[in-house]
Amino acid sequence: MNDTVKFVLDEERLPKYWYNVVADLPAPPPPALHPATHQPLGPDDLAALFPLSLIEQEMSAEREIEIPGPVRDLYRQWRPSPLYRARRLERELDTPARINFKYEGVSPAGSHKPNTAIPQAFYNKEAGIRRIATETGAGQWGSSLAFAGALFGIDVEVFMVRVSYQQKPYRRALMETWGATCTPSPSERTAAGRAILAQRPNHPGSLGIAISEAVEIAVQRADTHYALGSVLNHVLLHQTVVGLEAIAQLELADDYPDIIVGCTGGGSNFAGIAFPFLGQQLRGGRTVRIIAVEPSACPTLTRGQYAYDYGDTAQLTPLTKMHTLGSTFTPPGFHAGGLRYHGMAPLVSHVQELGLIESRNYHQLACFEAGVLLARTEGILPAPEANHAVRGAIDEALRCKEEGVSRAILFNLCGHGHFDMQAYMDYFAGKLTDQTYDEGELAMALAGLPSVPGV
């Protein structure tokens, strides 16, 4: 009646290698470009920001990249993470679909972000780095890097989007408990921040601005590096541990997904669950429908332009070809703060251009409705970001019901919502609305995309 179906993987089966989808793609992704010269980026161009080992991963076309022993050791604190068959949800929906979900909320920071925070801290420690600067929106990435920094004895400085800093003091407290410092962005600490505050003293901040500040801090001192929690190739690479485990767990279940649903902001969660399956398909395995789900209020993949753009507002970062709403675009303040980014990971953008994935967008009310249904059937309360994936999976399950077909659906429940209860309170109080961006602002941001001759 109340069966729990959990597929547990022995610790020994924790993946020994991350999977790099670049090795299997029919065409290589366009190179990142130097912001000044517009020439393809070389390893030296990134040396002020990242250790060489991460730069190599960023540019690698190797299929498998070994997970260092100390990283696997630390992964083992919460990995392999469980994979559940959502039988109670299936019954509630009265669907013939088989819904499976991977659950990443079991990490100490409560999301999938430590999967990359741990190796990033490890490689920086190996390179003698003593301090890492980073940005965070809702705080999931910042708290994950704070966690990793505590374990490796690295100081972590987080620039937190000011509106989130004010709205989410508990995420900030979590970072501080792990010993990190947390500064509201834009701040007076950087030239980028000061320039913005001079124009608009109460600027609410954005991820693009916070990235500019963190990068500026990182390049100032030789003992300091920068870290990003999504978007980049090496970040997506680290997250493939999720999908690799899911493959092994579904083998135990004697099943294989027909459909994979992933929510996507910067793209690392989506890539983490989807790319290992995509790789099997590209190497001659079964074809999987892969659906990226994003917020309607920040529809990068579904409304953005595929173009070279900056990752940040101050245009300090390299240019990467991606689906973008323009680096000056400020998404409205909906609750899935982790999905509020103007761009999409270049690799995710590239596989969409290759026709290997679909994308769709949802408004937030429909996502919260799905999240509450998951909480009441499966007992796990998802983060607002994860609710997008839940919504997508439920819609596919309902389609199976309509069509009378049993398909296997897999999604990643990328984090719990214990730090997002204000959003649920607002939802229950009827205070939450479906937000939209300003079409004029989007047009202006897209018109401002950098012109990159010859590409």
Next chain:
Amino acid sequence: MNDTVKFVLDEERLPKYWYNVVADLPAPPPPALHPATHQPLGPDDLAALFPLSLIEQEMSAEREIEIPGPVRDLYRQWRPSPLYRARRLERELDTPARINFKYEGVSPAGSHKPNTAIPQAFYNKEAGIRRIATETGAGQWGSSLAFAGALFGIDVEVFMVRVSYQQKPYRRALMETWGATCTPSPSERTAAGRAILAQRPNHPGSLGIAISEAVEIAVQRADTHYALGSVLNHVLLHQTVVGLEAIAQLELADDYPDIIVGCTGGGSNFAGIAFPFLGQQLRGGRTVRIIAVEPSACPTLTRGQYAYDYGDTAQLTPLTKMHTLGSTFTPPGFHAGGLRYHGMAPLVSHVQELGLIESRNYHQLACFEAGVLLARTEGILPAPEANHAVRGAIDEALRCKEEGVSRAILFNLCGHGHFDMQAYMDYFAGKLTDQTYDEGELAMALAGLPSVPGV
């Protein structure tokens, strides 16, 4: 350098039986008494509140009580929970001690409370019950029963201590997301609540008052029962799944505890980790030092009187012999809300009287200091209640260092602190103080203990 040592138990080794310490005690615990007649309580006296199966467990002297299949199924969502060797903490303390801890924060509600919420909901469902009324302080029990109610389709009504209801809206939102209703106590919904509000309209509430209200609601309708999250024998019984798993996990580690530390409010977490080891000792196994740690501001075991007392303020419950500060005692508002109860589980009280355990108390600042150290070394941020156990374990580890002796220490990290970040913020801001109760109030509360002739 950053090793994680986790002892994983195969799912098949999830215990099939709970352990009842009563079977092995050298003397039976004193019986509970009817509040009016002062005669030993019979099963019928509890029939309005609990299903027969739980009443039988409450009064059982059987050593092993089978865990029903559907309960084990649901336990498997997060059980067996991990046991960690805290090597990074050991290195930080530079201690020869071997510190092991069980981690119950992996449950969907974030604490050990679902271990009893699930079976309580199961047995009530089996008995045809459609609604359960309960109380909660900080909210860990209320949210756990809300979680269990959602899985079994039982309505859950929670009376939440008013001061916590106001201070912890997110715990309330968690309960509501799982579909429970949550009422601040004292409320106008019960005679007990109305009587208190008539005297003091802004009464902050207490666990004793909230229990009175929940019991009153439960006895009004045949389809409604009451549930308690600690104190009672059957609740302690269900929590032994924690200690039973720990025994198996330490076997994998080829170790056995010299010292067990448990924080204790009502007593169920403490009993859960300690009683299975105590049972082995009583059956001729190794002797273990077992240390109950409680807050200095509510020092039931260390300052209370061992006497018959009521479990609630309105004196609706049976009389049980326990260490008590008096049912009218209101502990000061320190942050470990789950430890703010005037009484102690009769079974825990009894084993202290038998000389089988020690007890000590700590002020909250020392506990938060310990919790932050654990977060920064082991990466897990404990709930304020759990910080008491961490403090106790650290002090024992430091004693090992002083004495140059390697002892094995085991404690239960009974829940994460993700809903308690305000307390950590106050701690870092220097706003937290060590609180003490009023000696005069304690004396008065103890003077008001019921007189029970002949015992």
